[in-house]
Amino acid sequence: MEPDDELADHIRQLRQQGLPATFVRGSIRGRSVAFGSGDSAGTIYKTTYYGGGSPSVDPVDARVPTKELDRLSDRYVAPAAHQALVAHLEKYGVAVVRGAPGTGRYTLSLLALREVREEEVVVLDSEAGVRRLAKEGGGLRPSRGHVIESDGMRWVSQLRSPLLNHLREATYKRSPLVIVVDDQFPGAGLEEHVVEHRLDGSTRSRVFTKHLTTLLSDRPRECARLLGHERLEEDLRGHRSLREIGLLSDEIARRVRNGDDVEDIMSGLATALRNRAVELLGAPQPAGDGEERRTDVSLWSRAFLLAGVVLDGMALSRVSRESHRLAELLHGVRSPSLAPEMPLFVESVKDWFAHEMEFVDHKGGPVEKGYPGCRVRVSPRGLGEAVLEVLWHDHSGARGPLLEWLDGLVDKDEEDIRVSAAQTVGLLATFDWSYVYEELLVRWATAKGDRATHRHFAAAWALERAVADPLLAPRVQRLLRRWSRQRGFQTCARAAYGTRIGAMYPGEALDGLERITQSGTGSVWAAVREIYAAGSRAEVLERLASWSGSSRYWLFDDTTKCLLRFSRLRGEEAITAFLRGKGQRDLLLLLVRQVLASEKPVHRECGWSALKLWVEQARDEEPPQPAGEAGPPLRELVAAFVAELPEPGARGSLLREQLRFYLRLWRHQFGAAEPMDGSTGRRLSEDDAVVEIEAFVNYTFDTEEKR
Numbered sequence: 001m002e003p004d005d006e007l008a009d010h011i012r013q014l015r016q017q018g019l020p021a022t023f024v025r026g027s028i029r030g031r032s033v034a035f036g037s038g039d040s041a042g043t044i045y046k047t048t049y050y051g052g053g054s055p056s057v058d059p060v061d062a063r064v065p066t067k068e069l070d071r072l073s074d075r076y077v078a079p080a081a082h083q084a085l086v087a088h089l090e091k092y093g094v095a096v097v098r099g100a101p102g103t104g105r106y107t108l109s110l111l112a113l114r115e116v117r118e119e120e121v122v123v124l125d126s127e128a129g130v131r132r133l134a135k136e137g138g139g140l141r142p143s144r145g146h147v148i149e150s151d152g153m154r155w156v157s158q159l160r161s162p163l164l165n166h167l168r169e170a171t172y173k174r175s176p177l178v179i180v181v182d183d184q185f186p187g188a189g190l191e192e193h194v195v196e197h198r199l200d201g202s203t204r205s206r207v208f209t210k211h212l213t214t215l216l217s218d219r220p221r222e223c224a225r226l227l228g229h230e231r232l233e234e235d236l237r238g239h240r241s242l243r244e245i246g247l248l249s250d251e252i253a254r255r256v257r258n259g260d261d262v263e264d265i266m267s268g269l270a271t272a273l274r275n276r277a278v279e280l281l282g283a284p285q286p287a288g289d290g291e292e293r294r295t296d297v298s299l300w301s302r303a304f305l306l307a308g309v310v311l312d313g314m315a316l317s318r319v320s321r322e323s324h325r326l327a328e329l330l331h332g333v334r335s336p337s338l339a340p341e342m343p344l345f346v347e348s349v350k351d352w353f354a355h356e357m358e359f360v361d362h363k364g365g366p367v368e369k370g371y372p373g374c375r376v377r378v379s380p381r382g383l384g385e386a387v388l389e390v391l392w393h394d395h396s397g398a399r400g401p402l403l404e405w406l407d408g409l410v411d412k413d414e415e416d417i418r419v420s421a422a423q424t425v426g427l428l429a430t431f432d433w434s435y436v437y438e439e440l441l442v443r444w445a446t447a448k449g450d451r452a453t454h455r456h457f458a459a460a461w462a463l464e465r466a467v468a469d470p471l472l473a474p475r476v477q478r479l480l481r482r483w484s485r486q487r488g489f490q491t492c493a494r495a496a497y498g499t500r501i502g503a504m505y506p507g508e509a510l511d512g513l514e515r516i517t518q519s520g521t522g523s524v525w526a527a528v529r530e531i532y533a534a535g536s537r538a539e540v541l542e543r544l545a546s547w548s549g550s551s552r553y554w555l556f557d558d559t560t561k562c563l564l565r566f567s568r569l570r571g572e573e574a575i576t577a578f579l580r581g582k583g584q585r586d587l588l589l590l591l592v593r594q595v596l597a598s599e600k601p602v603h604r605e606c607g608w609s610a611l612k613l614w615v616e617q618a619r620d621e622e623p624p625q626p627a628g629e630a631g632p633p634l635r636e637l638v639a640a641f642v643a644e645l646p647e648p649g650a651r652g653s654l655l656r657e658q659l660r661f662y663l664r665l666w667r668h669q670f671g672a673a674e675p676m677d678g679s680t681g682r683r684l685s686e687d688d689a690v691v692e693i694e695a696f697v698n699y700t701f702d703t704e705e706k707r
Contacts (some may be wrong), residue, residue: 099197102241113145129155305328425467498527503534548594
């Protein structure tokens with residue numbers, strides 16, 4: 001593995017450690033509305049009651065799977081607007097659902113459409129807008145229900161009564177359409193089309209009850225204890241969206257099945273954590289009769305707590321060092337709850353650990369304060385996020401110093417500090433997007449100078465953290481789509497598409513990377529590698545096969561680099577795994593042919609180096625399993641693939657001669673190498689895989705020439 005690959009793997013691990021637990025192998029844990037084929041399935045998420053993702057789609061119309069609608073129906077609590085929407089669609093065929101994001105307006109639209117039109121429900125491309133629907137074949141499918149989401153789209157301002165009346169004629173009783181708008185949509189002149197969607201005070205509780213009852217249908221006793229707990233109602237009121245309630249239900253049900261005690265589960269709720277965070281950061285409270293007044297923690301202690309939250313799991317020396325700088329920045333804050341008292345020689349490190357801080361070793365085990373290289377960890381899990389939320393909303397005077405401190409951290413040479421600081425900024429963006437975007441994200445994305453690369457990646461990692469918020473995901477997608485077209489932002493967009501954002505939306509990410517490459521601003525192969533490593537291998541292969549026919553130098557150059565890099569991978573990520581699939585094998589054949597036929601020697605060399613890696617992998621393959629269990633051995637697949645590479649004609653004849661030459665060369669190189677097995681001193685012999693491949697290929701070529 002090359003040094004660049006090792007660094008990329010190291011940073012990827014650091015990012016994954018800091019990302020929310022909802023991220024699992026490039027997708028979001030929990031159930032979601034997903035459609036598509038191959039690796040594109042599961043990459044499109046919708047805001048639903050029960051654990052979906054962001055209300056955004058790849059730019060393509062697609063059908064919502066029936067089993068997903070069935071699952072939503074099982075856990076659906078119909079709001080007051082449900083019957084009104086059904087009646088409106090049955091009467092007019094077109095409706096505009098107006099509601100705040102996160103209130104289940106999208107689930108309402110899906111299930112109301114299903115009730116009106118049982119065959120199928122189709123999600124329409126938001127980017128294309130509604131005007132195209134009025135045209136012949138503009139997107140409406142006969143006997144289907146349709147939903148289109150408008151948040152952040154420019155075309156929403158163009159909604160007029162004549163346009164909707166025209167759509168009514170096209171959809172009436174055949175292809176009903178629901179347009180989802182947010183609660184800020186004015187709706188002037190569209191009163192006859194708008195259906196209002198609001199949540200009453202009991203909706204969150206009813207949704208949670210329905211969801212948890214469904215998940216724990218086989219455990220009614222535990223379910224009843226949870227639903228009757230006094231802390232639960234308070235926690236539900238603190239959630240912004242019904243999706244959060246759905247995720248909360250999933251997590252509680254999981255812990256119940258793991259055998260966790262009900263009281264332990266309740267103590268880990270968001271409200272309990274927030275109350276603890278308020279105590280840690282808030283002003284002192286007066287004591288009762290006969291009791292001493294509680295002493296307020298100093299600014300130094302608060303700074304150390306915040307540094308521990310941001311640099312969670314890092315060495316004590318690092319945390320204390322950075323906490324000093326943060327305390328100096330906070331010293332000038334004019335906030336009653338952050339009094340500028342800095343008793344540096346009064347407190348000790350031991351005092352700072354009086355509140356939810358613990359010493360651990362590099363494996364996470366508890367140790368004493370003096371343990372060499374001991375690390376600081378915040379406990380319990382989730383408290384760190386609660387501390388930052390309380391600080392941001394309740395201590396507004398600390399916002400500027402906190403961002404200034406984080407801004408300095410991303411210039412550090414230590415990758416773990418930069419990643420943690422950037423992801424903290426991404427979390428803060430979920431509290432106040434506009435503030436963080438204007439203060440840091442734009443500045444990082446357009447940075448120039450010695451530390452520009454650090455700042456570009458910091459902005460990308462912050463967006464990677466922010467996209468986990470279902471209310472921000474559409475905004476992040478639109479932002480990167482715009483940045484991929486603006487030269488000053490393209491470097492940052494390229495880095496962002498190489499994060500979990502690209503893993504969640506591979507098609508959209510590859511489109512953006514193609515735009516960046518075509519503008520001639522540089523290579524994007526490293527971002528493509530990250531999307532491939534995250535699991536979207538088939539989609540990446542399809543795109544590389546398409547790029548291999550491009551006349552643009554950078555696009556083709558990135559294609560050859562990706563082919564070579566992916567050929568170094570082993571196991572399930574190995575590119576040779578595509579040799580076992582018919583359609584994928586054909587794409588791989590096209591890709592390799594184009595690379596080997598390139599006019600550029602450097603590109604052809606990448607192709608031959610990739611094939612050499614394949615032959616090495618076939619040579620090192622473990623003995624095949626019994627017939628019928630594992631399919632043909634890799635050496636047979638590689639041999640058949642190589643034999644099929646030459647096309648008819650002069651170019652094919654030249655490629656045949658080159659293949660013979662390289663196979664003989666590789667056999668000589670492999671045979672002259674050091675023994676692979678030191679205990680036996682084994683060297684390559686005439687029975688090895690490389691010789692079998694050469695013999696098979698030569699036999700195939702000779703037979704073809706005789707014909």
